Amino acid sequence: MSRLPKRCVFSHDACANQFLFMLSGGEIFFFLRAATVSETRVSLNFRTLPKAEVHIHLEGCFDTATIVHLAAENNVPLPRPEAELLTFEGLSDFLNFLDFICGLCRTRDQLAKAAYAFCERLRDAGTGYADVIVNPTHWHSWRDNLGGMIDGLDAGFAAAEQDGLPPVGLCVSLLRQQSAQQAIEVVEELGRLRHPRIVALSVDGNEAAAGRTGQKFADAFRLAGKIGLKRTAHAGESSGPDGVRDAIFLLEADRIDHGVRAIEDAELMTILVDRQIALGVCPSSNLILGLYPDLEAHPLDRLRQAGVLVSVNTDDPALLATDLPQEFAGCATAYGWDRETCRAVAATSINASFANADIKARLLRDLSAW
Ligand code: ADE
Ligand code: ZN
Numbered sequence: 001m002s003r004l005p006k007r008c009v010f011s012h013d014a015c016a017n018q019f020l021f022m023l024s025g026g027e028i029f030f031f032l033r034a035a036t037v038s039e040t041r042v043s044l045n046f047r048t049l050p051k052a053e054v055h056i057h058l059e060g061c062f063d064t065a066t067i068v069h070l071a072a073e074n075n076v077p078l079p080r081p082e083a084e085l086l087t088f089e090g091l092s093d094f095l096n097f098l099d100f101i102c103g104l105c106r107t108r109d110q111l112a113k114a115a116y117a118f119c120e121r122l123r124d125a126g127t128g129y130a131d132v133i134v135n136p137t138h139w140h141s142w143r144d145n146l147g148g149m150i151d152g153l154d155a156g157f158a159a160a161e162q163d164g165l166p167p168v169g170l171c172v173s174l175l176r177q178q179s180a181q182q183a184i185e186v187v188e189e190l191g192r193l194r195h196p197r198i199v200a201l202s203v204d205g206n207e208a209a210a211g212r213t214g215q216k217f218a219d220a221f222r223l224a225g226k227i228g229l230k231r232t233a234h235a236g237e238s239s240g241p242d243g244v245r246d247a248i249f250l251l252e253a254d255r256i257d258h259g260v261r262a263i264e265d266a267e268l269m270t271i272l273v274d275r276q277i278a279l280g281v282c283p284s285s286n287l288i289l290g291l292y293p294d295l296e297a298h299p300l301d302r303l304r305q306a307g308v309l310v311s312v313n314t315d316d317p318a319l320l321a322t323d324l325p326q327e328f329a330g331c332a333t334a335y336g337w338d339r340e341t342c343r344a345v346a347a348t349s350i351n352a353s354f355a356n357a358d359i360k361a362r363l364l365r366d367l368s369a370w
Helices: 064-073 090-102 108-125 146-162 180-193 214-226 241-249 260-264 266-275 283-288 300-305 324-335 339-352 357-368
Strands: 009-013 018-023 027-032 040-045 051-057 127-134 168-175 198-204 230-235 255-258 278-281 310-312
Touching: 040 324, 051 255, 051 278, 051 310, 051 324, 051 339, 051 357, 064 108, 108 127, 108 146, 108 168, 127 198, 127 357, 146 168, 146 180, 168 180, 180 198, 180 214, 198 214, 214 230, 214 241, 230 241, 241 255, 241 260, 241 266, 255 260, 260 266, 260 278, 260 300, 278 300, 278 339, 283 324, 300 310, 300 324, 310 324, 310 339, 324 339, 339 357
Parallel strands: 051 127, 127 168, 168 198, 198 230, 230 255, 255 278, 278 310
Antiparallel strands: 009 018, 018 027, 027 040
16 A cells, blocks of 8 residues: 655555656655666656646645744734644544634735745745635635635735746635625625736535535636636545536536546546546545545546646645645555656646746746747
8 A cells, every 4th residue: 555655665566667766855866677678767856847836835834843933923822733733534523723823824924924934835846837725704704705815825926026036926715615696705705806916716625524516616716717717626635526527517617626536527527538528636635634545545646547637736745744746756655656657747837837828838848948
């Protein structure tokens, strides 16, 4: 079984007849052993792999030190001892923790710092661009001030870009439990703001707790399309294939966050392939939050082999103790991905992102030289 390993693992892919050693830090070494050819050593460094990230939440990018610092700054006690801060009992517990963290960001400066730190995290992972999801319902101090919240975040993203850190587009997310009217009001506000940082409307949260919400949010998503926003939706994580169908047919999603449970519905897989709708898959997140026991059971590679566009992502990297090179290295090890497969998955991440044409062209050019 292979969870995403933190240190050093060894596996053998009988079909490709290749041995893989993975080291910490997202670097793996392949020892290819063709029957008659002597051993060849190929090194893949996923930190240098040109790539985009299309499924990552700002809420999930606060490390323990920052959480402890913000709690002290606001004079708020931690909900549990520091050593157990990042221990979660499934998705609901995890989502509640996001409310705690984001509730600690109360000033414009704290927002800007969180945004800047996010871009440093991208740089450290060698990620060239990210569509970052922000769900205003978690950020209690900003609930009635979406414009102020976007302004604070944008200040941090803009300062980061000026300092040479990777560019970022913002996906403003609805929460599953919001009402149809609240959803429309969020989109109307986005229409008034017309902020260039905002690239998409999103919906996240726990589908298992909220039930089927496609119909409820259909009008809001239609309005988002009318004001020129892209659309993305969490589905097929805490919902089954029905959630993915609703995201496609009711929300007209350009991209699906997770989407992995589409594997349970062959007709839906054909729809994803025909319409070239990419999935933003987050392997570690799905294992840690209990969707699959290990990568062998995870459908990522079966989806890819069936022709579904898949990218690899981190979801909430600081809280789940992962980064993008580690996600790639884990998949390459578990599934025996060679350089070309890794390159193709990275290309999907760039093509499926909502980056502008110049950023996409630059990243794709760099990727072809990797
Ligand atoms: N918000 C942050 N991470 C999430 C996840 N994995 N599923 C749904 N909503 C989220
Ligand atoms: Zn997510």
